[in-house]
Amino acid sequence: MSTGQRKRLGILISGRGSNMAALLQAAKEPSFPAEATLVLSNRADAAGLSYAAGEGVQTAVVDHKPFGRDREAFERAMDARLRAAGVELICLAGFMRLLTPWFVKQWRDRMLNIHPSLLPAFKGLHTHERALETGVRLHGCTVHFVRAEMDDGPIIAQAAVPVLPGDDPDALAARVLKAEHRLYPLALGLVASGQAKAENEHVVFDPPETACKALVLALDAEA
Numbered sequence: 041m042s043t044g045q046r047k048r049l050g051i052l053i054s055g056r057g058s059n060m061a062a063l064l065q066a067a068k069e070p071s072f073p074a075e076a077t078l079v080l081s082n083r084a085d086a087a088g089l090s091y092a093a094g095e096g097v098q099t100a101v102v103d104h105k106p107f108g109r110d111r112e113a114f115e116r117a118m119d120a121r122l123r124a125a126g127v128e129l130i131c132l133a134g135f136m137r138l139l140t141p142w143f144v145k146q147w148r149d150r151m152l153n154i155h156p157s158l159l160p161a162f163k164g165l166h167t168h169e170r171a172l173e174t175g176v177r178l179h180g181c182t183v184h185f186v187r188a189e190m191d192d193g194p195i196i197a198q199a200a201v202p203v204l205p206g207d208d209p210d211a212l213a214a215r216v217l218k219a220e221h222r223l224y225p226l227a228l229g230l231v232a233s234g235q236a237k238a239e240n241e242h243v244v245f246d247p248p249e250t251a252c253k254a255l256v257l258a259l260d261a262e263a
């Protein structure tokens with residue numbers, strides 16, 4: 041099953057899967073502390089599924105629709121697939137279903153999410169529009185452990201990018217997305233290697249100097 045000490049990674053997607061692709065590329069490196077085990081989607085038409093299959097990674101679909109309003113039943117089906125594949129760590133990568141406290145508890149401190157803002161600012165959707173409306177000069181993305189409350193949980197890593205004159209939501213989103221693709225593999229690597237873990241609802245780094253590795257500052261316009 042596991043190759044050495046590499047953690048077996050499950051990635052949950054609903055769509056494009058560009059963050060998933062960044063994680064798969066990182067995990068191709070034999071020295072990376074996690075190996076891509078399963079990509080699971082709630083939508084059969086998620087573009088990321090064919091990319092993952094092309095990379096030789098096992099994929100699965102658990103459609104939420106047949107479960108109707110029974111979110112936990114849907115999650116039990118997902119949980120069973122993840123466990124059958126021997127998944128040890130989960131990365132949410134554009135997975136567009138709210139998770140119940142039950143599922144979050146099953147994977148507590150073993151499930152990461154990436155959110156396109158510098159949390160705790162701009163939880164929820166339309167983060168780039170809201171950053172522009174608010175007039176912040178720095179924007180970015182955050183990788184955090186998942187808790188039952190949306191876009192909440194101990195913060196593992198953050199990337200900052202500038203908001204530039206003339207930015208529209210698409211331009212800003214593209215700059216943030218580029219930073220996401222750097223940040224997510226980095227954060228996953230720290231967690232999978234045991235260098236970052238949740239303790240008392242904060243992330244602690246071992247050794248402490250590692251904390252600086254969990255920051256990306258992409259402050260040049262072209263970075």
Ligand code: GRF
Pocket residue numbers: 055056057058059060133134135154155156181217220
């Ligand atoms: C990303 O912006 C991520 O931060 C958010 O959903 C988007 C997913 O994009 N959670 P992709 O599917 O990874 O391209």
